[in-house]
Amino acid sequence: MNCTKCKTRAVIRLPRHNAAFCKNCFNGFVHDQVARAIKSEKMFEKDDRILIAVSGGKDSLALWDILLKLGYRADALYVNLGIGGYSEQSHAKVTKFGEVVSASYGVTLHLHMLEQEAGTGIRELAQFAHRPTCSACGTIKRYQFNRVAIDKHYDVMATGHNLDDEAARLLGNILHWQDEYLDKQGPSLPASVEGFAKKVKPLYRLSERELAAYAVLNRIDYIVEECPMAKGSKMLQYKEVLNRLETESPGTKQTFYWGFLEKQSKKQPSATTMSEKDQAILQPCSSCSQPTTAEVCSYCKMMARAKGGFSGEQAARL
Ligand code: Q46
Numbered sequence: 001m002n003c004t005k006c007k008t009r010a011v012i013r014l015p016r017h018n019a020a021f022c023k024n025c026f027n028g029f030v031h032d033q034v035a036r037a038i039k040s041e042k043m044f045e046k047d048d049r050i051l052i053a054v055s056g057g058k059d060s061l062a063l064w065d066i067l068l069k070l071g072y073r074a075d076a077l078y079v080n081l082g083i084g085g086y087s088e089q090s091h092a093k094v095t096k097f098g099e100v101v102s103a104s105y106g107v108t109l110h111l112h113m114l115e116q117e118a119g120t121g122i123r124e125l126a127q128f129a130h131r132p133t134c135s136a137c138g139t140i141k142r143y144q145f146n147r148v149a150i151d152k153h154y155d156v157m158a159t160g161h162n163l164d165d166e167a168a169r170l171l172g173n174i175l176h177w178q179d180e181y182l183d184k185q186g187p188s189l190p191a192s193v194e195g196f197a198k199k200v201k202p203l204y205r206l207s208e209r210e211l212a213a214y215a216v217l218n219r220i221d222y223i224v225e226e227c228p229m230a231k232g233s234k235m236l237q238y239k240e241v242l243n244r245l246e247t248e249s250p251g252t253k254q255t256f257y258w259g260f261l262e263k264q265s266k267k268q269p270s271a272t273t274m275s276e277k278d279q280a281i282l283q284p285c286s287s288c289s290q291p292t293t294a295e296v297c298s299y300c301k302m303m304a305r306a307k308g309g310f311s312g313e314q315a316a317r318l
């Protein structure tokens, strides 16, 4: 098998593109896909300051590597969720990678330790709040990334969601006809109200397999294990189904998700734009000032419960 571009020995075959690449041409392909995503979705410009949400997994570390190699100014934030050995390992991988890139590019890795703030890890915190662990975790990560992006004046926040993530999420949203979520499933979400950072997903054109190959070929040392809380999740089930379809018909995920984006882009702008809708329902949290639909945001409620800051009667009302 030879490289489609330069005819030397190929190291990876990409059935959905009907191509095979050597290491150099594959890196070029990956960088080109990210550059196209940034340009076509107007994600950010060369002089913008970017904050990447890193987890220690292949996608977010590869994203950091790619953006720096493409010449962007990108720092990162890691939230340690206090999930035993998994958090210890992922924290170690992130700090090791962070040291390497800060030595070469002078970038910064911000760290947030949930246990230091809440006095406990995500599993216990979710129990206090009577919420599923992943839903509490989502609230915490969204909150912290937004807080750091706003407080430290980043222009945009980037996450490592890839084509598989977005196709699986789209399948879930369609199966349950989650119209609200479908409206917000694009790779570039503007800062709809003051206090919210713009969010982008520059890896949406690349599959999980392509990103794993990129990480391995470029010696990015990432945590291979999934978070133990992800076991049996709906997202993993959707990914499995899509993988089966992809094996039978290469390109299925791409057609599904990119087709959705194309349809969304042609949709008549609704009378109330997303920003107008958000402005109508959001107000500053009375405790932390981040935009929320309630008087106190769900992050502050969770933290108050963890710290016993509310009386029993107050907590019952929240
Ligand atoms: S990190 Fe958090 Fe995921 Fe772990 S606790 Fe669930 S949501 S599975 S992306």
Ligand code: ZN
Residues within 6 Å of the ligand: 285, 286, 287, 288, 289, 290, 296, 297, 298, 299, 300, 301
């Ligand atoms: Zn709040």
